[in-house]
Amino acid sequence: MYQYDHYDQAMVDARVEEFRDQCKRRIEGKLTEDQFKPLRLMNGLYLQLHAYMLRVAIPYGTLSGRQMSALGDIADKFDRKYGHFTTRQNIQYNWIKLEDAGDILAALAKVEMHAIQTSGNCIRNVSSDHFAGAAADEVVDPRPYAELLRQWSSFHPEFSYLPRKFKFAVIASETDRAAMRLHDIGINIVRNDAGDLGAAFYVGGGMGRTPMVAPLIRDFVPLDQLITYAESCLRVYNRYGRRDNKYKARIKILVHELGAAEYTRQVEAEFAHLLEQGIEPPIAELERIRTYFSSPAFDLDASDTIEQSDPDFLTWAERNTHPHKQPGYVSAVISLKPVGGIPGDATADQIRLMATLGETYSFDELRVTHTQNIVMPHVRKSDLYTLWQKLDAAGLATANFDQIGDIIACPGLDYCSLANARSIPVAQRISERFAANGKGDALGELKLKISGCINACGHHHAGHMGILGVDKKGVENYQLSIGGSEAEDTSLGKITGPGFSEEGIVDAVENAADVYLAQRQDGERFLDTYRRIGMKPFKEALYG
């Protein structure tokens, strides 16, 4: 995985000391909150309901054991002994003291991490496929391109004050595991008929109050023009994106209002101009980055069988592993969704245990998924049973990946100052309901996502079932939507009808699941059945 060079480390260290001084001046009363707020946000420090919250970037979700262990230590020393993994492959700490912020950033810098550009109207952490570099179906490892974008976008002076925040996702397979088309720019690395690699650009996707699926604006950009094309897309947005209305400031609104064809025309004109300027980084830099992502030294004779004696293990192995490009290996998913638990939360001890297990069983690599789980990308099949036993002993072996218990939920009104309703308790009750009634096993793949406000951090628009919490005259109310997908068949869910109470939404989810169980045909997932039979049977079950 990528390692900082002298320039990376010097930039991050300098930022730590700069922010340490800014915090000191704020505590001494030399800065007002209005002066300090933009400074702290540039360093990922929010003020939430109960305390400061620090969001730490995990570039494309990739971590070493040492980095993961440091995250556990920070949770232990500076927070309340836990961290929250987010839907953008980051980690958040909910109980940070301002006076500790400098020390935390220094601890992160020691392991080549930071919180820069995890807030504000800039280019945020670049996300990617959590199985990158391991998946059997990928064209190429997308992370070197994500890293190149990270370096290009870090402290980019032209794009530090965009009309609104800006999010990239980079994948390199037909199967989309990163919600690519629901990002401001989604890039899919593809191979053309001539065998050359290039980038397909999807621009103007997003969730939030105006969800949109990004249209394809260019199906093949040569990789030695990747940054130039990305810069062209940003330039047009930076020039014409609306700054007068934050609700219309995202690039999706610009692309929608101009029309994809006109936006593309302007990007292509800018692209032609920039090609003449020669802004593309030298290809040697991409090659340098690529060397950090070479495959681990796999055992070419690794056994292709797994332990068969334990049925609980076999269930977990069936649900929580993903095919690996190297025979004898799999990628293992550690669910952070125990029954009745808080989605994405892990204790300091669990974080450090996962770090150790990643070092021992996965070539010192871990990944954070946008579904708030952890992946060990390269596990030898012969080690899988031992790994499972160790995870099970730590409460980390829930066998529910992509099932109804594997719920995405934003922090909601329990923590977030923007939220209108709580998300986590709803996730907990649904998880408990389906564990108790035994239907979870029968449902198979069913992606349920919950947001506590219209900003959609819980990706509710993209859930096979999605739940949006709203404030109805001071009372929490929950809208149910059906039919969303964040995968290669990206679609936006449709609201079923009037919302439900906190108890009512749990019943509603079960009723909708029952419609599927009653009407599904062979091999159909919940989403497939919905697409075949439409909304009407669900409405009848929900509203009579």
Add this chain to the structure above:
Amino acid sequence: MKILTGNDLKSGAVVWWTGNDWSLHVDQAVDVGDQADFLAAREDAARRVNAPYAIDAARDADGIRPAHIKDRIRALGPTVRPDLTLKPADPTAGNWVI
């Protein structure tokens, strides 16, 4: 009644105006009446508390109850982690929020 709240500068903790200082406990809040704007501006200038603001609340048999659920959660702590609230020994404390 109107009560004044904000977040402590150093810890970010939710605090309530008691008439002469800030407290972690909403039950110690006082009715600031028509002084809300004046006090908020004065305390903001003192730079001990972030962005103080007034909210509606009512006094009942259990003490002071902020009118909006968001402020009740602020007053107690996260309902999903009773151990991290101001009443860690009372697992039912979250019911007060609803």
